Amino acid sequence: MQISSRFSVAVHVLSLLALQEPTDVLLTSERMAGSVNTNPVVIRRILGQLKKAGLVEVRPAAGGTFLARSPVAISLLDVYRAVEVVEEGQLFSVHDKPNPACPVGRTIQSALDHTLQRAQTALEQVLAATTLQQVTTDIQQKAGLLT
């Protein structure tokens, strides 16, 4: 059980967009799919979500996708929410309908709820504190694109 790779692919795609230069060849879903090593339809699906969330702008038919915001203004939490890998407050599945005739059964859900929420929030805060800019800077360093 893992958080879908849809999230990491989305970050990959956004990084490509952030690092594209005006003089570069047009960045089509086909080219992005090549970098990610997947089918272009997969990229288009994700782009649809990112567009809906206001993170990218996509030119229909003519090709060309662009960041709708500065990489500094896009957090990994924004991406996570955009691609809907985890529903709000629903990272942990909690068993349904425990027996209310039993004190533990009656109360376990609410006894756990607060902690599980805090755990999820702690994870999401790390994502919120990380921007696309930081990721792309890291990529550039690792790829030897920075001097």
Added chain:
Amino acid sequence: MQISSRFSVAVHVLSLLALQEPTDVLLTSERMAGSVNTNPVVIRRILGQLKKAGLVEVRPAAGGTFLARSPVAISLLDVYRAVEVVEEGQLFSVHDKPNPACPVGRTIQSALDHTLQRAQTALEQVLAATTLQQVTTDIQQKAGLLT
């Protein structure tokens, strides 16, 4: 996509064990299944994992399951690990085999790795900081079992 309810069921079961009294009826997997509202086999599977992790002791055939440690000495992280809902450092699935011919493709995995690790660790630290004792105290309060 959610972390399996196996975890919350395990906490439920451990709470039953923590709150059982010596004078109570024997706590069989059947009775625990009644509280959880599931099939006893489900409980037995989970108990097998908890036993393997050293959190419980189970009497074969004769019935009777007991905590192997004090509730203060059992964290929710122990439970999470015991029931193997998430593999070590594998909460986030990251796409395989991005294209190494592209700088982003070549570096995205390692550029993301550190952040994703931190996010997972943040979640796990909340669980580590929460003991079964705290959960059962909460249960007792909510069920009106404390005066």
Added chain:
DNA sequence: CAGATTGTAACATTAGTGGTTACAATGCTA
């Protein structure tokens, strides 16, 4: 208009989950 690109549906496959059934193994009691 033709070609390139996007957007979306449908299909196929796989893995994991949660529940059930079946039954062997085990331990206790009469």
Added chain:
DNA sequence: TAGCATTGTAACCACTAATGTTACAATCTG
């Protein structure tokens, strides 16, 4: 020892989500 209750585990089933593919309509530009 036999019978019973309980545990332990395998196999099966149905469902869901994820991931990839194919097909093709809609859109835009030269």
